[in-house]
Amino acid sequence: MKLKITQTKGLLFKGFLLKTGIIVLIFLWNTNVFSQDATKLPSELTAAYTSTLAPGTTITIADGTYSGSFTMKVNGVGTSTNPITFKAQTPGGVKFTNGQQLKIGGDYCIIDGLWWQGGNGASNFIEFRDGSNYAYYSTLQNCVVDGLQVSGGTPTYNASTGVYASVKHNWVVMYGNYNTVINCSFMNKISSGNFILAEYQFNASADGTGLPNTRCDEVGHKIINNYFYKYAKIDDTYTNSGDSEAIRIGTSEYQNVNSNALVQNNYFVEADGENEIITNKSKGNSYINNTFRRCRGSLVLRHGSDTTVNGNYFLGMNVDGTGGIRIVDSNQIIRNNYIQDCITVIDQAQWNNGITFLGGSAAKAVDCSVTTGLSNGYQKVENLNLSNNTIVNTNAPLFYNIAQGSTDPLGSVNDNLIYFTSGNSNITPVINQDYTALGTALTYSGNVWKGASSLGATNTGFAEVAGITATQSGEIFTFTGADGKGADMGTYTPITDGMVGNEIGACFVNYLGASYSGTCSVVIPETLVVGSLSTFAHTGGSMDVSITANVSWSATSNDSWITTINPSSGTGDATVSVTVTENTGTESRSGSVTFTQTSGDGNGTTKTLNITQDAPPPPDPRDGLNLINPLFADVEAVYACHEETEANGHSGKFNDAWKSLDKNPDTQWAGSAALGECASAGYTSIIYDLKGAFDLDLVDIATTSGKTYNLQIWVSSTVPVSPETYPANGDFTLAYPSSGFFQISTTPTVKVPYTISPAAAGTRYVKIVGDGQPGGSRYTTIHEIEFYGDPVSLSVDDKQITNQVKMYPNPVSNILTVSQIKTQVNVIQVFTLDGRKVMEKPIKSLTSEIKVDVSTLSNGAYILNLVNSDASKDSKMFIVSH
Incomplete structure (x- = not known):
């Protein structure tokens, strides 16, 4: 914009006009760049337009039902404090009925309040990229996708099986880094493909070709407070039926990308697309405080190591095909999960159980530096931490599956609680299927059970405890008589249908997808998750525990022998070092560290880190004893x-x-x-x-x-x-x-x-x-x-052999003479120094001198044994030198 300045002859006015012109210029420039708020039609959201928007701009999308064909593109660059916001005029007031696509290629952009209802849409119709522009720190929030079908026609319905033909159709694909999907509702999906897919090809390398390798760079996506409802079961005979998860984080080829994604406080109901509700296929992800209800599948750690699964509810409600957690790959931490009324006896019985162990043999915990040769098979399970989980009225609580190999999983299974109510129809043994082939190398301790038909195997790490009492608390149970066992769910209770439209999912539809006027505030749930530690050696030392948090916290030792906690306070994620002293007692010991939330609505909430330490080993029974045969x-x-x-x-x-x-x-x-x-x-x-x-x-x-x-x-x-x-x-x-x-x-x-x-x-x-x-x-x-x-103590005669026998010449060439023998010698034996007997000569009568012919022996050192009548013996060394 140009500014015309009129000059006069008066110097005073000249200066005044110049200053005034500068002020007007600054004002107009600011108005042009920083005051770009506007109301637009969705078809006006083009790359050319949105890329010019300045940080802090809010674009209001005019309410209406849109059936035209267009693609919305968001390419502006905001900041963390001044994002660019694209929001519906009223939440849910912008409705798309033709599967219109949304491409998010900007940074710090927020898309809020849109509603896709029915219609046909292309696969990947919402993407966090626009071509090669990848989104960073951008958010899709308070949006609904309901009943979107595949562009080009409706999948074929098979009336005899009640399932649909499979055409792969992803709804939301997350590219870029640090992007978020929060408080959205995804409903009524009938084609294969994912509700949400985190695609990591371009995180493995910037151009997707593999070089340079960027797999070690953190991705950091978040999927929080969303609602996933009614994903129809896909016929597993159709192509792509195996890509029918509600959420998939990564792919086999990029399983070693340092994802560190967070999936938290989501609600899954009848997400039946395949027997993997969520599939983990990358490193370092966390699945925290999610609720799964009547979902015919499991949360599956398929590839990718260093996963945290903590504080989730799996409520099968006795629907066949429902399960809990399936374990592949290494360094997995599975703690404080509550699994109830899950049963799989008709369909996929070996895959969906309470906890399903697999015995793959592919390379485990593949480092992010590796770029080739990654296996789409089943990785070895090592360094597993499966602790403090509660499994209630669930068919086959622990299931050992050798369908993909029988490599023994390694790690610890500690302090879990398995419970069946009397007469429950799901009662089975605690341990099921191929335990002998797959389960014996794990370390088990402190696990308790009640009500199962049997333990199902011989294992001293489980105890049947008659004193466990279950008390109904809403739809779940709380337990007494099992202190320190089972899941500590804290303040987190199962998400229910009535919460959809308020703190869960979009605020303008209810749990069935009908219009609803809910609470349209987006609140990130507070998190304080404390990892666990393996048992300390009796010698003491230090170990690190991971803290996952978005609040402030402090840590306090409850036992004098737990001496150092460093750091003892912090805000957000941390690695805390815990140090214990040497155990000088005779028994193992247990203690704890209390972590307390010190900020937010949950201020004062505590989490307990249990510490155990081995007893010193018992004295070696050989100590102080005489070894009879050192040679x-x-x-x-x-x-x-x-x-x-x-x-x-x-x-x-x-x-x-x-x-x-x-x-x-x-x-x-x-x-x-x-x-x-x-x-x-x-x-x-x-x-x-x-x-x-x-x-x-x-x-x-x-x-x-x-x-x-x-x-x-x-x-x-x-x-x-x-x-x-x-x-x-x-x-x-x-x-x-x-x-x-x-x-x-x-x-x-x-x-x-x-x-x-x-x-x-x-x-x-x-x-x-x-x-x-x-x-x-x-x-x-x-x-x-x-x-x-x-x-046995020597007699006088025995001592005479030891003290008086002489042997000469030494070295000897032919005849060795043994003289001054006072007692009966029964046998003379000659041994090499490596223990081989080369000569044995009986002595028939008492004699004071014995001659031994050694002329046939090779040069070297030998041992001569004299054995008397009561088994006493005298050993002497001699050397043969020809």
């Missing part, structure tokens, strides 16, 4: 009723008895109770000579990984007349256990100690008796065995 040669395997070796007809097998003593965990003795001399007794047995009398305190045994064996330990002090004669069965006494068999399950490198109490006095021989594997093989295997005990 291979110190003990000898003198008898085995069967050895699995080639000599006994087992091709390629070399499982000799002596290999249980060779200090090599990769070798073993194996014998079958059904073969050899064992067959007549019905048990395997192996006898060890301790080569002396000992008060036997402990036997240490290592066996084969993944197998359980039934064993007994027998002892004898009987001394044979000659080395070829060993104690008969009648000479042995059962030392452990006192009766029956004990079971051992360990690995070749981990020996399990068995204490003989009181010590078996004067033991010379130990016999291990095996009864094979429970319900399986008749074989018994021992990889390593060691014995602990003190030698």
